[in-house]
Amino acid sequence: MGRWEPGARERLVVAAVDLFTEQGYDATTVTQIAERAGVTKSTFFRHFPDKRELLVAxxxxxxxxxxxxxxxxxxxxxxxxxxxxxxxxxxxxxxxxxxxxxxxxxxxxxxxxxxxxxxxxxxxxxxxxxxxxxxxxxxxxxxxxxxxxxxxxxxxxxxxxxxxxxxxxxxxxxxxxxxxxxxxxxxxxxxx
Structure with missing residues (x-):
């Protein structure tokens, strides 16, 4: 999935929730969230300042x-x-x-x-x-x-x-x- 495809913000939230559920919040990295969502790490940071903000998007x-x-x-x-x-x-x-x-x-x-x-x-x-x-x-x-x-x-x-x-x-x-x-x-x- 390319970084320019629509819905990156929503995909990042879903990916984060899935990873937080699977392996815990502390063990989940921004890189893992971005990879799961099919976007780059820089795309993550265009939408969120840190992983904590994902759940209050x-x-x-x-x-x-x-x-x-x-x-x-x-x-x-x-x-x-x-x-x-x-x-x-x-x-x-x-x-x-x-x-x-x-x-x-x-x-x-x-x-x-x-x-x-x-x-x-x-x-x-x-x-x-x-x-x-x-x-x-x-x-x-x-x-x-x-x-x-x-x-x-x-x-x-x-x-x-x-x-x-x-x-x-x-x-x-x-x-x-x-x-x-x-x-x-x-x-x-x-x-x-």
């Missing part, structure tokens, strides 16, 4: 979609409804290939302290993006922070349920996200 896009969805929610939407709009928009960007890859990513992260740290930073970043977007809508702190954290928790719960479930027709991540957010909304209301 879509974080910037996810943050942008969350923020845009929150910003575009109707003015009358409360904080959690605005978060729901952001989550719906972001969920639409994740398809069957993400669902298929998710269990392997989860296993790779679970096996590496370095990847666990990076995953935790990703979570903080996504919650912060939602909180900032809510603040831009005029939602005061701490309501914006609580809504952002609930949005993150809903997304994580939904993503886990979606990726571990059996794929089926009409089985979109957005459905799981809305259910998880509704459950968290009810749970927080019951706290008194």
């Amino acid at each position: 879509g974080q910037e896009t996810l943050s942008r979609l969350l923020t845009e969805g929150i910003a575009e929610a109707p003015e009358s939407a409360g904080p959690l409804d605005a978060v729901a709009a952001g989550l719906k928009r972001a969920s639409g960007a994740l398809g069957p290939e993400n669902r298929e890859l998710a269990p392997r990513v989860k296993a790779a992260v679970a096996a590496s302290a370095e990847l666990q740290e990076r995953d935790a930073l990703k979570s903080v970043s996504l919650a912060a993006a939602m909180t900032t977007a809510l603040a831009a809508r005029g939602v005061p702190d701490p309501a914006a922070a609580v809504a952002g954290e609930l949005g993150l928790l809903a997304f994580k719960r939904a993503y886990t349920a979606w990726s571990e479930g059996e794929p089926g027709a009409g089985d979109e991540l957005a459905e799981y996200v809305q259910t998880a957010l509704d459950e968290l909304r009810a749970a927080s209301a019951s706290l008194g």
Whole structure:
């Protein structure tokens, strides 16, 4: 496969996840990832600064979609409804290939302290993006922070349920996200 063929970024992610699963994160080199993906090492570095960044490849896009969805929610939407709009928009960007890859990513992260740290930073970043977007809508702190954290928790719960479930027709991540957010909304209301 030539380095100029399309999909190099996606192939690099899949190759990395496969290698991390097969031989562990620490034992996997950038050279091995590039070879498995059918690209050169320099192509790897055009897409990623290091191998750790492979597993958070879509974080910037996810943050942008969350923020845009929150910003575009109707003015009358409360904080959690605005978060729901952001989550719906972001969920639409994740398809069957993400669902298929998710269990392997989860296993790779679970096996590496370095990847666990990076995953935790990703979570903080996504919650912060939602909180900032809510603040831009005029939602005061701490309501914006609580809504952002609930949005993150809903997304994580939904993503886990979606990726571990059996794929089926009409089985979109957005459905799981809305259910998880509704459950968290009810749970927080019951706290008194």
